[in-house]
Amino acid sequence: MKTTASHSSRVGKNPFVHQLKLTDSEKLKIALMSVTVFPVRLLLVSFLMLLAWPFAFAASLGRSEFVIEPQSWWRRLVDLCLRVIMRAMWFCGGFHWIKVKGERAAPSEAPILTAAPHSTYFDAIPVTMTMCSIVAKLESASIPVWGTLISYIRPVFVFRSDQHSRRKTVEEIKRRAQSGGKWPQIMIFSEGTCTNRSGLILFKAGAFIPGLPVQPVILRYPNKLDTVTWTWQGPGAFKILWLTLCQPHNSMEIEYLPIYTPSEEEKKNPALFANNVRKLMAKALELPLTDLSFDDREISLSQGPLRIYDYSCLLEFNQLMRSLGLRAGTTALALEEQAKRARKLQGDRLGLEDFAQFLNLPATDILEQVHSFFDQHGVGQIDIRHYVTALSVIHRPLKPMDTLKLAFKMYESEETGEILKEDLAVIFEIMLGVKEVDLTVMFLALGGPDTGRITYDELHNFIQKFQNFALECLDFKDHPRKFCITHRTSCNGNKQDKDS
Numbered sequence: 430m431k432t433t434a435s436h437s438s439r440v441g442k443n444p445f446v447h448q449l450k451l452t453d454s455e456k457l458k459i460a461l462m463s464v465t466v467f468p469v470r471l472l473l474v475s476f477l478m479l480l481a482w483p484f485a486f487a488a489s490l491g492r493s494e495f496v497i498e499p500q501s502w503w504r505r506l507v508d509l510c511l512r513v514i515m516r517a518m519w520f521c522g523g524f525h526w527i528k529v530k531g532e533r534a535a536p537s538e539a540p541i542l543t544a545a546p547h548s549t550y551f552d553a554i555p556v557t558m559t560m561c562s563i564v565a566k567l568e569s570a571s572i573p574v575w576g577t578l579i580s581y582i583r584p585v586f587v588f589r590s591d592q593h594s595r596r597k598t599v600e601e602i603k604r605r606a607q608s609g610g611k612w613p614q615i616m617i618f619s620e621g622t623c624t625n626r627s628g629l630i631l632f633k634a635g636a637f638i639p640g641l642p643v644q645p646v647i648l649r650y651p652n653k654l655d656t657v658t659w660t661w662q663g664p665g666a667f668k669i670l671w672l673t674l675c676q677p678h679n680s681m682e683i684e685y686l687p688i689y690t691p692s693e694e695e696k697k698n699p700a701l702f703a704n705n706v707r708k709l710m711a712k713a714l715e716l717p718l719t720d721l722s723f724d725d726r727e728i729s730l731s732q733g734p735l736r737i738y739d740y741s742c743l744l745e746f747n748q749l750m751r752s753l754g755l756r757a758g759t760t761a762l763a764l765e766e767q768a769k770r771a772r773k774l775q776g777d778r779l780g781l782e783d784f785a786q787f788l789n790l791p792a793t794d795i796l797e798q799v800h801s802f803f804d805q806h807g808v809g810q811i812d813i814r815h816y817v818t819a820l821s822v823i824h825r826p827l828k829p830m831d832t833l834k835l836a837f838k839m840y841e842s843e844e845t846g847e848i849l850k851e852d853l854a855v856i857f858e859i860m861l862g863v864k865e866v867d868l869t870v871m872f873l874a875l876g877g878p879d880t881g882r883i884t885y886d887e888l889h890n891f892i893q894k895f896q897n898f899a900l901e902c903l904d905f906k907d908h909p910r911k912f913c914i915t916h917r918t919s920c921n922g923n924k925q926d927k928d929s
């Protein structure tokens with residue numbers, strides 16, 4: 430697969446990881462705090478959360494999901510008590526004062542607040558301070574205690590299991606936003622997932638589809654030691670809680686930017702609206718734009734022996750497939766189906782027209798880009814099996830063995846179930862995002878005479894033996910140890926020196 434240079438530089442980094450390194454003096458401080466301040470704070474925080482529960486529970490009694498009840502005196506009282514309790518809870522957690530810049534708009538002026546960057550569950554602080562609604566998974570309502578508190582702020586629930594969930598969520602956001610300030614404001618973390626705040630990833634369109642004014646809200650945690658970031662790779666929820674409660678003080682800043690009113694064009698084009706707001710927020714944050722989205726997360730987090738080595742190509746491919754609308758419809762079954770058809774073509778080369786016909790799509794510009802992605806030699810023709818393999822990789826980046834199996838189905842000889850060394854090299858190139866894969870070392874390490882062929886089972890058993898299969902057993906362009914001999918011995922199974 431080829432990539433365009435401009436793109437790879439913008440997505441080459443992975444903001445879904447957070448590496449926390451503690452110095453010795455920090456470790457010592459944490460050890461001291463762990464036996465002194467931490468237990469007291471944990472007790473107080475837990476107590477306050479439990480104290481909040483009866484209030485939230487009382488307020489939720491007899492509430493309907495679709496109408497907003499009039500503000501009676503007792504509801505206002507409950508609301509006030511909850512705000513005080515929650516603020517006290519954050520205070521006990523070390524967020525003693527929270528700097529608020531700018532002014533929050535009234536719900537009638539800006540029904541939606543778009544908050545970013547989203548990086549931790551402490552982002553709940555601005556939510557509890559404003560008592561805005563949020564968009565939440567339905568499951569979160571059933572978490573004990575916390576679930577009742579979430580339900581109190583009347584979230585827009587997302588039903589993950591429901592096919593039409595996206596549409597329903599957007600409709601509900603729209604309905605509330607158009608109520609002219611009757612419903613509480615909705616605070617939406619438009620990135621849709623947590624990052625390490627090194628850049629702003631792509632915004633989901635939900636907050637922008639109603640085409641109403643939004644108020645951007647930016648969040649900062651200007652702490653020397655970053656204990657709050659909660660990404661998909663890095664410290665887990667409890668560790669974050671522990672480390673954060675062990676800090677003498679935790680700083681947080683909330684800044685309300687001026688209301689952003691969409692132009693006519695932006696009203697018609699939510700993606701444009703979202704992108705302009707994102708740019709404006711990145712500028713205020715002095716952060717770069719990172720052209721990754723929520724569903725690129727898995728690609729950049731693949732793990733195991735066949736983890737993706739360089740994901741920039743695959744991310745670009747993913748983006749093209751998204752814009753073609755082919756990402757949503759991809760299922761394991763559809764992949765099997767395509768693999769069968771690809772096999773029938775027996776490695777025939779497809780030009781753009783044939784490729785369009787294969788996918789049952791018009792031959793548009795974007796399709797041409799996808800086509801040229803697999804056109805290694807620039808001759809205007811591709812092997813469709815490469816496309817199916819790449820599609821499988823982006824569809825299930827965490828299950829490379831499934832992709833390998835699928836690839837075998839397209840390439841293997843019917844009689845023996847073996848595939849050729851050359852074909853396997855190409856498959857690995859696509860799966861790992863690398864170039865010029867060389868399998869000499871691997872075939873040597875297999876033992877036995879080198880027939881230049883291998884079955885799925887043989888390969889599968891072999892790969893299982895190496896946690897770092899790709900690095901230990903394969904050679905490819907820009908291999909980090911290209912000029913080093915040691916990895917050759919490790920793949921032979923003689924020496925396994927991980928760090929050399």
Ligand SMILES: *[C@@H]1O[C@H](CO)[C@@H](O)[C@H](O)[C@H]1NC(C)=O
Nearest residue numbers: 442443444446447448625627
């Ligand atoms: C945060 O993500 C960037 C990539 O966007 C990465 O370079 C950096 O190392 C990450 N920071 C931490 C602390 O892991």
